[in-house]
Amino acid sequence: xxxxxxxxxxxxxxxxxxxxxxxxxxxxxxxxxxxxxxxxxxxxxxxxxxxxxxxxxxxxxxxxxxxxxxxxxxxxxxxxxxxxxxxxxxxxxxxxxxxxxxxxxxxxxxxxxxxxxxxxxxxxxxxxxxxxxxxxxxxxxxxxxxxxxxxxxxxxxxxxxxxxxxxxxxxxxxxxxxxxxxxxxxx
Numbered sequence: 001x002x003x004x005x006x007x008x009x010x011x012x013x014x015x016x017x018x019x020x021x022x023x024x025x026x027x028x029x030x031x032x033x034x035x036x037x038x039x040x041x042x043x044x045x046x047x048x049x050x051x052x053x054x055x056x057x058x059x060x061x062x063x064x065x066x067x068x069x070x071x072x073x074x075x076x077x078x079x080x081x082x083x084x085x086x087x088x089x090x091x092x093x094x095x096x097x098x099x100x101x102x103x104x105x106x107x108x109x110x111x112x113x114x115x116x117x118x119x120x121x122x123x124x125x126x127x128x129x130x131x132x133x134x135x136x137x138x139x140x141x142x143x144x145x146x147x148x149x150x151x152x153x154x155x156x157x158x159x160x161x162x163x164x165x166x167x168x169x170x171x172x173x174x175x176x177x178x179x180x181x182x183x184x185x186x187x
Contacts, residue, residue, distance in 0.1 A: 092118035109134070119143040131157040 093116050100111025107128065114123030121141040129135055134154040141147050 094118070129153075129157075131159060133157055 096113075096115040098111075098113035102109045102111075109128035110126060112123070112125040114121065116122075119142060122139070124136060124138040126134055126136040132155055136152045136154065137149050138152070139147060139149040
């Protein structure tokens, strides 16, 4: 229902479309013509009455938004182009690297080296384990053959004898500090 008591024709059949149900021209009971936009379901009485020039602007805006949403939904997504010029590959991959860390103070001893020539990759890495052994992994990758690794250990595992953690010793109970009572001094 409208604010003035008129009825909204909510028929989606025939010549009226859903858009006409929202953008509607009607006549009031006193004979004057009104243009309105129904902003809610017909059972809710919240129609908005606008001056005719604003009503036309709002109609054009609503139609433009509907057209934009329809067009935007049909455009396929394309990822953005990079903003830099990446160098073109000049041939098969070829590189070598080697690094290591040996810090006696912390006990860290580890490293890695690798070399690649086209589809053939060979390398190794090692790490000092907490039990004192050195673990070394040597690997190769040749084309689609996959990662083939050989694992070796140097040294004997050494475990320290089990020493239970010291048992819990509760902290001494809180004793309040003695209170200070000043003694008067007279001169």
